[in-house]
Amino acid sequence: MPSTILTEDDIYRNSTQYKLWSYTPEALASLRATTNKTASERVVAAIKRHRKESKRKKAEEHASAQAEGETAKLNGTQTSPSNRDSNTPQYAALSPPAPPSTGNTSASQTPQHDPYDSESSTSEVDTLTVSEELKLITHYSRQLLRFSSVAFPRRLPRVVPSTAVQFFRRFYLSNSPMTYHPKEIFPTCLFLANKTENASMSLGSFVRRIQEPPIKSKMGAHDILAPEFFVTQGLRFTFDVRHPMTGLGAGWMELLAMARGEVGMSIRGAETDQNGTTAETSQDQQEKKTREAIAKSLQQSLLSLPPTLPWTDTTGEQTPGDPPARSVQTLERRIGLAHDRAKELLSEAALISDAYLLYSPAQIWLAALWVADEPLARCYLGTKIPLPASVEVTQDGEEKEQNAQGGAGNANENHQHDATRILDVITSCAAMLSAQHHGPEAQTPKEELIRIDKKLYHCRNPEKRDLVGLNRAVKSGQHDAAAKEERGGDGGGHDDQQNGTATGGQHIKREANDDDPDRADDYAIRNDRSPAKKRRVDVSKTMNADDVFGGPLKPP
Numbered sequence: 001m002p003s004t005i006l007t008e009d010d011i012y013r014n015s016t017q018y019k020l021w022s023y024t025p026e027a028l029a030s031l032r033a034t035t036n037k038t039a040s041e042r043v044v045a046a047i048k049r050h051r052k053e054s055k056r057k058k059a060e061e062h063a064s065a066q067a068e069g070e071t072a073k074l075n076g077t078q079t080s081p082s083n084r085d086s087n088t089p090q091y092a093a094l095s096p097p098a099p100p101s102t103g104n105t106s107a108s109q110t111p112q113h114d115p116y117d118s119e120s121s122t123s124e125v126d127t128l129t130v131s132e133e134l135k136l137i138t139h140y141s142r143q144l145l146r147f148s149s150v151a152f153p154r155r156l157p158r159v160v161p162s163t164a165v166q167f168f169r170r171f172y173l174s175n176s177p178m179t180y181h182p183k184e185i186f187p188t189c190l191f192l193a194n195k196t197e198n199a200s201m202s203l204g205s206f207v208r209r210i211q212e213p214p215i216k217s218k219m220g221a222h223d224i225l226a227p228e229f230f231v232t233q234g235l236r237f238t239f240d241v242r243h244p245m246t247g248l249g250a251g252w253m254e255l256l257a258m259a260r261g262e263v264g265m266s267i268r269g270a271e272t273d274q275n276g277t278t279a280e281t282s283q284d285q286q287e288k289k290t291r292e293a294i295a296k297s298l299q300q301s302l303l304s305l306p307p308t309l310p311w312t313d314t315t316g317e318q319t320p321g322d323p324p325a326r327s328v329q330t331l332e333r334r335i336g337l338a339h340d341r342a343k344e345l346l347s348e349a350a351l352i353s354d355a356y357l358l359y360s361p362a363q364i365w366l367a368a369l370w371v372a373d374e375p376l377a378r379c380y381l382g383t384k385i386p387l388p389a390s391v392e393v394t395q396d397g398e399e400k401e402q403n404a405q406g407g408a409g410n411a412n413e414n415h416q417h418d419a420t421r422i423l424d425v426i427t428s429c430a431a432m433l434s435a436q437h438h439g440p441e442a443q444t445p446k447e448e449l450i451r452i453d454k455k456l457y458h459c460r461n462p463e464k465r466d467l468v469g470l471n472r473a474v475k476s477g478q479h480d481a482a483a484k485e486e487r488g489g490d491g492g493g494h495d496d497q498q499n500g501t502a503t504g505g506q507h508i509k510r511e512a513n514d515d516d517p518d519r520a521d522d523y524a525i526r527n528d529r530s531p532a533k534k535r536r537v538d539v540s541k542t543m544n545a546d547d548v549f550g551g552p553l554k555p556p
Contacts (some may be wrong), residue, residue: 012360021170022075023357031173039176040127043461047125050462077474127459128178132452135444137172140182141165141352148190151215156199158347164193165351171234173357179461187219188227196239234458241356244365245346249441251365252339255380259331261299263291298383305375312438319485332416334376343364349436360468367429372435381426385419421527 006108012018023031128136167189168182187210203221212215257263261275303325311319325331345368350356355364370377381387436442464470 001288012242015242016236016240017242017356019238020238021357022360025358028173028354029130032134035172035174035176036128036130036133039178043127043176043178043459044125044459046463047459058302082210094405098158099340109218117526125459126455128176128452128456128553132455133172133177135448136177136182136452136456137169139444139449140186141168142348144168144190145188145348145351147186147210147215149236151210152201153399155201155209156194157197158245158320159243160193160197161190162243162245162347163197164190166356167193167231167235167239167358169354171231173234177233178459178497179255179464180230180467181456182318184223185227185231187217188224188231188449191224192228192231193469198357200552222468229471241411242361243346244350244361244368245343247362248339248342248346248365249532251369251380252335255302255335255376256332258295258298258325258380258383259328259335261300263295263298263407264541301379301382303327305379307371308334308338308375311372334373337375337501338369338376344431345371345437349433349442353432353436355429359425363429364433367433368428370430371434377426381423385420385422387423 144165145161148164164186168186171180171185172182173187180333191203191206193199194206201226207219207221209215210219254263305324306326322549325334342365346365350364352370355367359367364380365379369380378387
């Protein structure tokens with residue numbers, strides 16, 4: 001039976017990154033449009049319910065205040081207008097709402113001012129568009145990288161923030177900023193990536209570092225952990241992220257070996273006789289000469305490359321291109337400079353763009369090298385696949401047509417179509433990286449971000465604003481009790497009804513609303529005890545007083 005060779009391509013095609021998180025541009029745009037449409041419909045419905053409930057509560061409070069006023073009038077104890085206090089309960093509902101807070105409050109906290117307050121409950125809700133959501137996500141992707149570099153300058157490996165950004169962008173493929181604010185999600189993504197990449201930073205150390213200067217964040221442990229399940233659910237519980245940085249390092253070392261004429265020199269070892277001495281056969285000698293000739297040819301191809309193109313960094317400063325390399329030392333310097341520029345692209349532009357969702361890691365790092373030094377990248381690709389001929393400028397300033405290997409000869413016609421497709425993919429990815437690096441898409445104007453953020457303030461889902469409270473309610477069982485009441489008494493309390501008591505729900509409520517807030521938070525978030533499990537065990541004890549786990553097994 002012939003053995004099957006498992007290639008790197010086969011390994012990647014069996015990864016979750018390829019199976020679940022690789023898209024065509026059309027499929028990616030369609031997915032984002034569907035997510036935006038679904039989220040907009042849910043937000044509009046939630047805001048309408050919120051307005052209706054708020055209007056009902058205000059009417060009840062107004063009626064209660066009027067009834068108290070009539071009672072006080074009949075008793076002769078009506079308060080004079082000069083002594084009325086707008087903070088008393090009977091006038092609290094009539095006082096105007098507090099203005100929106102302008103301080104740095106946590107995004108998970110419910111604002112004092114109701115952003116959905118409107119005289120008409122049928123007024124239109126202006127939701128975010130797909131492009132506005134994408135601008136917001138790209139902005140917070142960049143903020144995540146800066147947040148990590150400032151809060152953890154030497155503590156987290158480079159791969160952790162890179163993975164966190166991909167978690168963040170994958171999460172918002174099936175979720176909208178109108179449902180979960182990015183400011184609440186990206187710290188959780190960073191802490192989750194810290195765990196999946198085995199960085200081994202504890203929650204206490206993580207929170208302490210973001211609360212210390214210069215970040216001075218007001219987020220606590222509960223703010224980090226509350227969205228974690230929603231994030232992992234949005235990631236489909238897949239945490240494998242394959243980065244192109246590893247491939248770039250390998251390509252850089254291979255290019256250095258080519259520049260030094262060392263490519264393929266130790267592929268086949270010499271045979272060893274009984275005395276321990278090595279002796280080369282004629283086949284070995286012939287193969288060695290062939291490899292030396294190939295290595296020399298590759299070295300000459302690199303030395304004959306045209307000059308590099310001007311380079312523009314992230315600050316907009318342009319560096320002129322270098323002259324052609326005339327020695328091995330200058331060639332090594334050119335390769336190192338191309339590596340540093342490609343690494344700069346992979347550290348930010350590739351992460352905050354859609355490159356990971358549209359291209360493979362190998363295509364991304366080759367595209368980054370293409371942007372950094374196109375002639376060098378074309379020469380390197382020519383050693384792997386026969387590329388179409390291109391017109392290049394020689395050191396003497398003359399134009400000549402040559403293939404990517406640097407020599408004459410016809411490329412294999414059977415591979416021309418595949419080579420053209422590969423080249424098209426790499427150049428399209430290179431255009432995306434270049435545009436994200438220093439093009440018009442690199443930075444969204446601050447005024448535009450402020451406008452989108454103000455719009456988001458009024459179109460967020462009111463039922464998802466307080467993630468800490470929602471997470472606490474779910475873990476303490478109060479969320480199940482509310483769902484049971486909405487269903488007309490079915491579901492969550494069936495065990496309590498069988499026992500003839502309602503102590504289960506009361507026990508949960510008492511535990512979750514302990515007198516000590518910190519103790520109650522620890523109970524809800526850390527889940528030291530499971531109230532639902534405790535309730536089931538209590539019921540089992542009542543039904544089977546002799547043995548919680550039932551009677552002994554009967555022999556067959």
